[in-house]
Amino acid sequence: MGKYNYTICNFASEEFFKKQCKGLEKHIPNLTKKQFLKDVDGSLIQIYQLNQKEIRVVNDASVDVVYIESDIDIEPYFNA
Secondary structure (H helix, E strand, O other): OOOEEEEEEOOOOHHHHHHHHHHHHHHOOOOEEEEEEEOOOOOEEEEEEEOOEEEEEEEEOOOOEEEEEEOOOOHHHHHO
16 A cells, blocks of 8 residues: 655644645545544544545554555645
8 A cells, every 4th residue: 555655743643634634635636535444542544535546644643653655646736
């Protein structure tokens, strides 16, 4: 999963996780919100789909980081 990886925050943060999800939803047209998962350790994962490609926003409590794993390069959507 994910040719592209983006570290959003170097500590786990539900606030940054939610902001990143909202940012993706705002800036990427035709993005489809799919599954939301909550792990027993408190980690959060929001899965999106765009043209059969997957984007995952992860608030990883065990590793203590917020990051994105993506099948597509999302930077052009934020640099436009």
